[in-house]
Amino acid sequence: MNLKIQDIIKKYTMVLALIVVLIFFYITTQGKILFPMNINSLISQNAYVFVLAAGMLLCILTGGNIDLAVGSVICFVGGIGAVMMDKNINVWVAVIVMLVGGVLVGVWQGFWIAYVKVPPFIATLAGMYAFRGLANVVMQGYAVGVRNETFLNVFGGGANCYIPDFFNGGSFNITCMAAGALVVLIYVGLTLKKRITAKAKGYGVDPLYSVLIRLVVISAAVLWIFYKLAQHKGIPTGLIWIALVLLAYGYVTNKTTAGRNLYAVGGNEKATRLSGIDSRKVYFFAYINMGLMAGLAGILTIARASNAQPTFGQGYEMDAIAACFIGGASAYGGEGKITGVIIGALLMGVINQGMSIMGISPNYQSVVKGIVVLVAIIFDVLSNKKK
Secondary structure: OHHHHHHHHHHOHHHHHHHHHHHHHHHHOOOHHHOHHHHHHHHHHOHHHHHHHHHHHHHHHOOOOOOOOHHHHHHHHHHHHHHHHHOOOOHHHHHHHHHHHHHHHHHHHHHHHHOOOOOHHHHHHHHHHHHHHHHHHHHOOOOEEOOOHHHHHHOOOOOOOEOOOOOOOOOOOHHHHHHHHHHHHHHHHHHHHHHHHHHHOOOOOOOHHHHHHHHHHHHHHHHHHHHHHHOOOOOEHHHHHHHHHHHHHHHHHHHOHHHHHHHHHHHOHHHHHHOOOOHHHHHHHHHHHHHHHHHHHHHHHHHHHOEEOOOOOOOHHHHHHHHHHHOOOOOOOOOOOHHHHHHHHHHHHHHHHHHHHHOOOHHHHHHHHHHHHHHHHHHHHHHHHHO
């Protein structure tokens, strides 16, 4: 029994940590952190963390590698898009240019890392300085406003950047609540179907009581979040983009050959090469994806702020890296899941939101986040030593 409890604690360490941190801030903020408006803000303000962390996970899987340039790339592509829209260029042309710009940055950095063998830390450090400088050139050192209502509403920055309530529930968004119930039904159905299929094929499966407990807990959490959102305008469009990215990357890492190759390279690159997999293409793929996510994060960032500024994106790379490591990604590569990224990003968001409500200085906020990341890395290192 003790062994099972230890296994549960080890498996769900970060989930338990998230609950403890949430309870702590609930007490210290006198419940303000769980106000519907604050939960909505937590999701919208941290959309970039979820998006960047999904891309960063792929880089980390290849061997603990990271991309230090993403914050600068966000500023660069965001500046390009804002300038284009300021000159009345079609909004969708600007969006495509921002995404393509992010991909081209990924191609540039991926080439040096994968084919020239420049260490990722050095290549992306150079990119961090270069693209920050280019962002200042694009914006000429000044903030550029974004006034296109379509862009703001679609990407989470306008007054109407919420899914409308088709049932006209007044102050309570019934559409939001119905969407939450649908998400739960889909999740329960897929989980049970996966277990039944695995059992029919003779694979090992978790005990039924364990699966049911997990289903009940996760379903209750999802319904509670949607209930809170329904009390304040409903589903923000930023949440839609987060969901699309996480679902896509969850599929890539779990169901595709490209995803399995990422884990293989991170687990043992030499053995992977001997098995016939071109590790250079794996690195290239990871950094192109990171560039794409930086482009999308740039779009979400300028939409949220309704402008682009030369200082945007500073420290964003650290938030993404922290979310991955806190969520269980190994600093040595080869280990990590999108579900862990979700937990890590939520934990970072709760810490940011809680300390902001408490009025704690940004300097001390950085100290706390640094300590949290260090603890997560220490836990990973000690776990690998035991293995």
